Amino acid sequence: MVKQLLQAQLAEAGIEVGNDLCEHFSLSRAQLFDVVRVSGIRTFSELLTTHGRGRGCDVCRPVAASILASLYQEHVLDGERAALQDTNDHVMANMQKDGTYSVVPRIPGGEVTPEGLIVIGEVAKDFGLYTKITGGQRIDLFGARIEQLPAIWSRLVDAGFESGHAYGKSLRTVKSCVGSTWCRFGVQDSVGLAIALELRYRGLRSPHKIKLGVSGCARECAEARGKDVGVIATDHGWNMYVGGNGGFTPRHAQLFAEDLTTEQLVRAIDRFLMYYVRTADRLQRTAPWVESVEGGIDAIRAVVLDDSLGIAADLDAAMDAHVGGYRDEWAATLEDPEKLRKFASFVNAPDVADPDLAYVPERGQKRPATAEERGVVIGGPTLPVRTAGGPL
Ligand code: SF4
Incomplete structure (x- = not known):
């Protein structure tokens, strides 16, 4: 937040503000993602040697790890990647x-x-x-x-x-209500769709955490409009909402498309998420990302539904590669x-x-026991402090 305030003030004062990731890369996260994607670079060392400087830091190393994981579906603890990860x-x-x-x-x-x-x-x-x-x-x-x-x-x-x-920083959960399977008001199978979406996007590394929700009717018991992608059943299919979150700055998701079939919905979510993964800033959730894209939600809708940038097939292929390459990290670790x-x-x-x-x-x-319950002195011994008025 301090960084954002400082950048806004500098920009207001007419000073050019860069969007460099950190002192080791003169590139934004989105530019770095494109570099890795186009060049096929697969290690942080090579990325640093060819497009950066120094040894990297706690900002660029996890970002590079996330980008490599998004693109190549390799284990997060493989080789030098283990040392790039957050705690x-x-x-x-x-x-x-x-x-x-x-x-x-x-x-x-x-x-x-x-x-x-x-x-x-x-x-x-x-x-x-x-x-x-x-x-x-x-x-x-x-x-x-x-x-x-x-x-x-x-x-x-x-x-x-x-x-x-x-x-x-990846898909967390797809929350759902019981939907038409049990609920008297349900018009679609929200649990079935939520499970399918969670299994599709599990393990997708992204600029920040991603949460989805699916409600079986307009009563919205799954609170899907508080999620990055929310889905609400209609009599004719599914309404899709994007850019919602709880947390520090709560946002309601905005309507993105109406009455989609399940197949149309899944492709739209594929493209929305993959476009976000490729172009968002570090630690930027979908709500501020939607705001930051030139043209806002209308421009993203055009990319996702009308292929205005001609990248839909590429986004689809990237998501298919993710789905096909998924493997449980813990099962692999145990082996x-x-x-x-x-x-x-x-x-x-x-x-x-x-x-x-x-x-x-x-x-x-x-x-966990508190300090008092443990009988531990956290502050250490008292030291004499000299002040202007004499010793305390
Ligand atoms: S959102 Fe609708 S279908 Fe789902 S539990 Fe609530 S009332 Fe039932």
């Missing part, structure tokens, strides 16, 4: 305030069998994890130590679960001893748990 991507889990991680298996469309629920419950019980239902209709397991992650995922993968990518070596609290004692972790019971589960 969460690096261990494929979300770090929490006490340094442990949370685990989120994918539950497409929020639909889960009793057997699946039992497995998740047993895993949580056996590893002593705190469980909570998330806003995205899935189950978050908190308090896993880094060395426990492979064992936890081994149990989940064996039961048919896969990574939910809760840690990635690779080299990748598994990263999951240790201490490199010189890989099987030793962090002894500083402390928990207290609350509402039948555990939570």
Whole structure:
């Protein structure tokens, strides 16, 4: 936000403001994406040598990792890519305030069998994890130590679960209501569509997280208009909305197309998402991206529905390549001893748990102990401070 304010003020003062990614690349994220796509470069080292300078930083390295993952569907921990990832991507889990991680298996469309629920419950019980239902209709397991992650995922993968990518700038969830299958008001199968969309876009790395929603009628129980792509059933098909989100600056998604068939809808979402992945700025969600595109939502609609730029076939092919190349990151990690070596609290004692972790019971589960509960002095010893008026 500070950067945006500064850039706006500089521009207002008549000073030219660049959109360079960082000091190592004189290119915007969108330009860097095109460079990688056109040149076929597959490593950060080559990208830096040919189009950048220096050694890279915490801005350009994760961006390059995301671009490479969007284009080539290779494992995020393969080769030098592992060192480019953010903290969460690096261990494929979300770090929490006490340094442990949370685990989120994918539950497409929020639909889960009793057997699946039992497995998740047993895993949580056996590893002593705190469980909570998330806003995205899935189950978050908190308090896993880094060395426990492979064992936890081994149990989940064996039961048919896969990574939910809760840690990635990528598709998170497709929320849905029960739709025509159960609801008296439903006019379309919202759960079936939500599952199909989640399985299609899972693992798609993007400039920021992506959330979708599908409601089975205009009553909108899935809150689809609060999502990057929202779908609402009509008597004739599906209405598609884009550019919604919650968070810091909540936005309602805008109507993009009406009464689409399922096939038309899926292609429109394919192109919308792939166009966003290619041209958005770093950490820019769809709502500000739609605003930033010259011509706004009308121009994006023309690209997606009328192929105004002549790139529709290219966008379609890119999405087909993503769908065809998808593989669960955690299942692949469990098969690779080299990748598994990263999951240790201490490199010189890989099987030793962090002894500083402390928990207290609350509402039948555990939570991290506060500083008072641990009896730990966080501030350290008091030091004498001299002021103008004499010692305090
Ligand atoms: S959005 Fe419509 S179909 Fe879905 S649960 Fe609500 S009332 Fe039922």
